[in-house]
Amino acid sequence: MPIVSISNLSKTYNDGFQALKNIDLEIQRGEILALLGPNGAGKTTLISIICGIVNASKGTVTVDGADIVKDYRTTRELIGLVPQELALGAFEKVWDSVCFSRGLFAKKPDPAYIEKVLRDLSLWDKRNSLLMELSGGMKRRVLIAKALVHEPRVLFLDEPTAGVDVELRKDMWALVEQLRQAGVTIILTTHYIEEAEAIADRVGVINRGELLVVDEKQALMHKLGKRQLEIELASPVSELPASLSNVALEVSQDGHVLIYTYDPHKTDTGIDALMKTIAAAGLIIKDMNTVKSSLEEIFVKLIKNGGEELA
């Protein structure tokens, strides 16, 4: 049974704007799922519905088999949320703020566990600081501590590394890995492809409220990953020879490099024929290099044609 199961979920805000359109998604136990999408795609809305901050207009969500509306106590106890905004008080101490969160989730005080969470997040030295005295990065760490302190089984990270320094980003990724080891399911939203590429098992691409595709990261790259062959010539060409004119070739600005785009999954990639034609045309090859398209290019492509490529 998936840990989170979303079916036919839609959200129309009071102003009539439809932020989510018939989302179906199953999240597996223990996986790291990245929801990738540009600003305004509906990522935060989706997470907010699952966590109980926004009401769905249509559809259902279950967490560990329990309905998020009817059995909200059960589902919310399982969930931890790190919100996108730095929504924190000002005159509260880090320690108190974290204890508050644990209490809200009906857990009895456990100073030893709280200490561990704070230490893991390099917040222990700051435990007596007021929230308003902390830097942005430190505040984000506090938000993470607040989300983890009730020992959730599912963790939502809404744009965890947006505007965060390199050190915190590294720490965050390490933390995600550590939580995964402990069996926590992690859903993170991001508009940084590298992030999804670096830590996710599966990637869902969301745009204009629609879930365009969800797939294993590797499979996604496999499905959509075109490859490019860069052929460096010994001497530049100003114009392609006539024999090469009907091949999908681009010439670099300086005429030194020919770029051939192909699908590596086809039996006939066309490379062999290309090589022969180039040789016949009398061009001399100096070097060659293949380039895989990154998740980034896949993403751009998906968003451009609304996922038709996958149909």
Added chain:
Amino acid sequence: MNMYAIQMIYKYEMKRAFTTIGQSFASPILSTVLYFVVFGSAIGSRIEAVDNIPYGLFIVPGLVMLAILTQSVANASFGIFFPRFTGQIYEVLSAPVSFIEIVIGYVGAAATKSLIIAGIILLTASFFVEMHIAHPVWMLAFLLLTCISFSLFGFIIGLWAKDFENLQIIPLLVITPLVFLGGSFYSINMLPPFWQTVSLFNPVVYLISGFRWSFFGVADVSVGLSLFMVALFLLACLLIVWWMFKTGYRLKQ
């Protein structure tokens, strides 16, 4: 019941009051004492007794009501408005906490603060006048009912308010006039008949009258009616809060 959560919200709100002790306690108490000195001692000595009660003593219940009505509304409205404003409310909304528990936490804390203020004002007043409470149990009952219902009312305002201006407009334009015209400083029997009738539409009149009765055994309107009106107001506030939470009004889109 998620008792831990209620306790957390309650403690958080109480702590907030004690970190801003000047604003939460000192200022309402000081202004009440000033009223007391000015109206009770200075001018009061030249005003004849009302219902055979020396004026300085007569205004004590009204002053307590004035303080706790405004403070209940101010505290409870700010308590829920502020986390909405900063976005911190996400935490409460995403926690396994029911609406009733949220209300108990926030409103309970606001009502407690008002009770503390009432206690201190009564204590202070006892230094100026010879205090006499005819029906202490009823006095407590009125006090409690008022603190709770007006904290609920404040909570509603805090949920309704879109900005800081909204937050202050109701206390300023509604609560303060109603309280001043509610007989804090006079008996409505002292008004011309027309204004007496108008006063009967002011809910605060019933509060102050009932509360004053618990001190002196005399009232402008019957005590039963006073209790009934306070209970009605409480019920109305409860219904509104219930509706607000049920529909997610201004809390959940």
